[in-house]
Structures are given as structure tokens and as C-alpha cells.
Amino acid sequence: MRTTSPPIRLIAAEHGEPKVISNGVLGMLLFVLTEIMLFAGMISVFNIVRASSVVWPPPNQPRLPIEETAVNTLALLASGLCFYLAQRRFAVSRPSARLPLTLALVLGSFFVLFQGYEWISMIARGLTLTSSTLGSFFYLIVGMHALHVIVALGMLVQTWRRHAQGWLHPSQLATTGVFWYFVVGAWPIIYWRVYW
């Protein structure tokens, strides 16, 4: 069992040529590139369907909760901001990153729970996966994003745990950050293109 952070030696750094981006961050950036295209595909398909339908929104369907979700959007954005603060504090003194990291985790969890509550109320008002194309796309896109937030929260928990144990490496924090900024950054676009 390791208790301290292993020394990470970068190949190029050994020869005096420091790597610009660490392996973990570069790999995660490439993964996020694919994810961006995945969401771009879904959102543009939804917008094409919406633009080409004769009646929109589909009849007998509830409107999407724009106001409540605005609050939730702010919660997620605040969580991204907390993560950014955690990264800045981590660079100065490692233990001081604890509070913003915890806040990011709490706000992110709030986002998912609030969204689950919203889904339950939408289903009660007659918007289901098969009730209309609006429902299908709503649950597809928002659900796919929620899945990503849950995975990202898992990474955040892992990061938080490593930080609490004192062997969090900066590149691990940065790798989690890339994915977390992605789920945070994707949400306002989804909110704008799907809810409005």
C-alpha cells in the first residue's frame, strides 16, 4: 500500500525537456473532444427536429422547467468555480484546497439530486421518454449529461479522498478538472438549446 504520492518522472523531463501537458491531462482532453462531438451531435439533431416540425412544442406536453433549472444551472457553475479555486489554492498550499474541493462536490451532488427531483415531477405531468419527440430528446440529452455528471462526481470523490490522504498529485487534480469543466461547461449550452 502506498501512503504518499509516487514520484512521477516524465520521460522528456529527464532530458531537460519538460512536457507541456501531462499524460493524464492530454488523454482526458482527447476524450473530452469526443464527448463534445457526442453532445454536439445530439443537440444539433434535436434542433433540426424542432425546427422542422409543424407544431412545436408537441401538443399536450408540459413546458420544461426553465426557472427552476436556472437555479440548478447556477449551482453547477458555482461548483465549477469552486473547483477552479481549489486548483489555485492547491498550487499555493495543498491543504487549503480542501474547502473549495468539498464545496464543488456538494454543489455537483445538489445538481444531480435536484435534476432527479425535476424528472419525477416532469414524468408526473405527462412528459415521458415515449410521450413525444420533446420527451425523447429531453431525457436522452439531459440524461446523458446527468450520467456524465455522476461519473465526474465519482472522479471528484476519488480526488477528494486522495487529497484528504495527502497524496494527490497535481496532474491528477488537473485531469479530474478537465472532465469536471467539461460537464460544467456543457450544461449552459444544453440549458440554452434544449430548455429554451
Add this chain to the structure above:
Amino acid sequence: MAESIRVDHAAHHDDHHGAHHGGHEMSFTEKYVFPLDHKMIAMQYMFTGMFMALIGGFFAYAFRWQIAFPGTEAPLWGQVSPAEYNSLVTNHGSIMIFWVAMPVLIAAFGNYLIPLMIGADDMVFPKINRLSYQIFLISAIVILSSFFVEGGAFGGAWTAYPPLSTKAEYSLTPLGSTLWITAVALEFVAFLLGGINFITTAMNSRAPGMKMWDIPMVVWMIVIASILFMLSVGPLLAGGIMMIFDQNLGTAFFNPDKGGDPILWQHLFWFFGHPEVYVVLLPAVGIVAEIITVFGRKKLFGYKTVLYTAIGTGVLSFTVWAHHQFIAGIDPRMANVFTVTTLLISVPIAEMMFVYIATLYGGSITLSTPMLWALSFIFEFLIGGITGIFLGASGNDIFMHDTYFVLAHFHYTFYPIAIIGTYAGFTYWFPKMFGRMMNEKLGKLHFWLTIIPFNTIFLPLFVLGAAGHHRRIFDYRNFPELSHPWMWDLQALATYSLIVMLLAQIIFFYNVITSWISGPKAPKNPWNANTFEWTATSPPPHGNWPEGLPTCYRGPYEYSHPDRKGSDFWPQNEPG
């Protein structure tokens, strides 16, 4: 324990802790079943891909028999029913592209060559690499298992257009169509993980001294192909999820009765599908670049030109997808735009081919087996490219659509890529991979017995397609007014040629097995090549260079350099 191992080896990775570099003897399972060594994972991909190629080839034989001799029993298969015919054609296409071309050209050659050619001891994420192969293997099992479920394997063509693919009452394969799309989605996940590894390794783990312009062309090509794949696969993954929902959860994304749109799938599919052609093309042209320089003893003519044309092709390949949909009801003005972009994309590819011809010009060419494959790649791919120009023009495509002309065209592109490119690379790197030389006589016999039948399969199909023969017809006896005796003769010629070509592959496998067992021992550098992999022992041990990683002093193609006295090659790792 882990710490001391880390110090012993020069390369370290962020996500694992050197466990596989241990000095202990590895068990059979550790070494061959769940390896972390990039070379062993490459071999897993290579042989899984070749096994799938045999299955895909056998499918082609079964339905080609039905086309040429309808109503008779195909030996080893039996009477082909219409439903079987559809699923054979569908899975031939899917397997050859997703389970042969992708794993062999990108995953196998990428895994084998990238660390060896850039002077690294392994990939940066070996565990992700192993996971990638495991997911790929599961996807291969899923696609093969679809033949044994109720209703049989999916038969809606590899493009899987809805509503045929989404409604079980149309496709009659309630389980087969879901298994098909699931297998394809899993396969994408596998290559996503592989692609992340390839790009990160090539960017971050290069040997000291290896600048951007010193990277061998095949590594560049696999990196660019991986980027193309990662940029294009997202929308199709989205479409795949939507299709699984439509099939099983009752949504209506692609169902026009309930407000969906079937054309959307075509856009999502071809937004991926067209870049995919270049995803598999680029590694093949990279392999050819390595071979023609070594066996032409000349520097690659215009290294940066090849690289820029590859990037240009990649960018353009995202703007051509709707040329597959000229008769799908898209706006004719949009068709004009896509005609222009489609014809434009032939410019960088043509430039690349000119560069290769210029590389060969004035070289002292050795016609070894790998060189024969590389030269035939250039020749055969040009036929595929030139016939593509006919199809890219929307006016002409309306006539040619869904005829054998289209089929012959894309086989003249995919066959050189997936089969000729693979044989070129495999015969070229065989001494490195297995430590033995291949039999040249058998290699050349196999070459000619593959290339000649290949042309006699598909050249007749151009003629048939131009005469209007339609590729989706199961039994042309039902359309006597559309099929003349000479057409039947050409179909029979194609089928007989296919059988000859498939049988010729026995020579290849015989050659591989006997050379592997008893071929002459291969030296480190049998071809007098410059790149790093030829400085490791044949085959390279775990960690590639136990004595220490090489250092790079020059570009990869310094053949017949005027400043170099006494030899016509100048390895990248030699100082001076």
C-alpha cells in the same frame, strides 16, 4: 517494490506503477491472455482481425455464389435464402470495416509501431490499452453471436438506415439488429481508448532528440487517423444510442409517424462514415511511405507535403458526407455544395500519390514482397480514387447510385487499404515481429495470386454497374429483361476469381506458419532501414530496449545521403 522497479526503467507512466516491468517470470496468462506489453496487444489485435477477415471473406464467397449461380447450393454453405443473403452482405461489410480494417491497420500496427518507432518502451497507458483490446474482443463476440439468435443476424446493410433497422416488423431480426448496433458501439469505445493512447504516446513519449519532423510518417498517419476518428465518432455514438432506444424503448427519434426523421440517422452515420474512410486510409499510406523509401533507397519526396496533405484530407473529410445521400431527398443546392467538396478532396490525395511516385522516381528499387504490395497499393488505390470522381458528381451519381459501379469503386479503395496495406505492413515488419525471415518465393506467389483475382473480381463489376446492374438484387433471374447472358458471365467470372483469391490466402498462412517455425533467423535490421524499431532485437523484448532507449539525431528517411560515406542508409539513432 514498485518504487525500485520504477527507477530501473527509463519510461514511467502516470497511471500505472511499473508492475508489468517486474523482473519476475510472467505466467502464460499474464504474457499472452492479459498482456500489458504493446507488442503482445498488437498481436492480439492482428490475429483477431485476421480471423475476422477469414469470416468476412467466407461470407463474401457465400453471397457471391448466390449472385452468380442463384438457386444452386453454395459448397460449404448450402442454399442462400433471401434473409441469409441480406445478413451475409450486411455483416461482410460491417466485419471488414469495423473488425478487420480498424483493428489491423490502426490498432495492431499502431500498437506495434508507435512505441518502437518513437523510441519508447511502451504506451503511456498500458492498462487502458489492454482494456481496449478486451472491449474489442467482446464486440467481436457480440457480432458473431448475432448469427445464432432467433431471427438471425441483422440484414439492413452496414449503413443500417431506419426505419428498416429500427422496426423489427420490417427487418425481421428483433435481436440481431440490437446486437449489431451494440457491437458497433462497443467497438467504437475500444478504438476511442486506443486512440487516446496513440496520440498521447506519440506526443509525450518520444525519444530525446525526436522533433516533430523526425517522426516516421506511419506514426503521424496513425495519429491523424486517431484524431479524425475521435472527432467523427461522437455523433454516430449518439445516433447509435438513439437507435437502441428506438428499437427497444419505443422512442421515435427516427420514426416519421411520431415526429422523428429517418434522414437524421443518415447524416449522423455518414458524418462518421466518410471520415472513417480516411481513418483507415491514412495508416495504409503511412505504411506504404515506410516501404517505398526503404526499398527505393531514397528520401521521402516532400515529408511535410505528405503530412500537410494528410491533415488537409482530414479537414475536408468532414465536409463531404452528404455525397452518400444525393438521392435521399436532400436539397439539390446542398448536393451541389457536396459535389464540390467531394471533388476537392481528391486534390490532396492526388498530391500524396504524386509525392510517392516522385519518391520512386530515380530510386534503386528492389522488388521484394513488401515493395510489390506497396506499389500495388498505389496503383489499385488510384483506380478507386479516379472512379470516385465519377460518383462524387451528383448528376452522375443519380444514375450510378446503388449499382455495382459503386460497389466496385469502394472495393477498389477499401481493398488496397485493408488487405494490400495490411499485407505490405505485415510482410515488411514480419522479421521484427517474429524474428524470422519470410519465404520470398511463396510471398511473391501469394502476391500475384491475390492481386490478379482481385482485379478480375472488381473490374467486371465496373462494367456491370455502368450497364445498370443493381447491387441489391438477390436473384436476377426474376428480371430477365435486365440481365443479358454476358452479364451472367461477368458475374460468374467475379465469383470464380473470388474463390481463387480466397484459396490463395492458404499460401499466406502456410508461409507465415512455416517461416515462424523454421524460417532463417532475422538480423536486427534486415532491410537496412533507418527507423528506431530496427535497432531493437528481432523480436524486441519486453521494454523494447533493455539496454536503454535510443536517442534521435536525424529524420527517418536519410537514404543515399551524399554526406554519408560507405553506406546508403543513416539510422536515426547514429550520432554524427
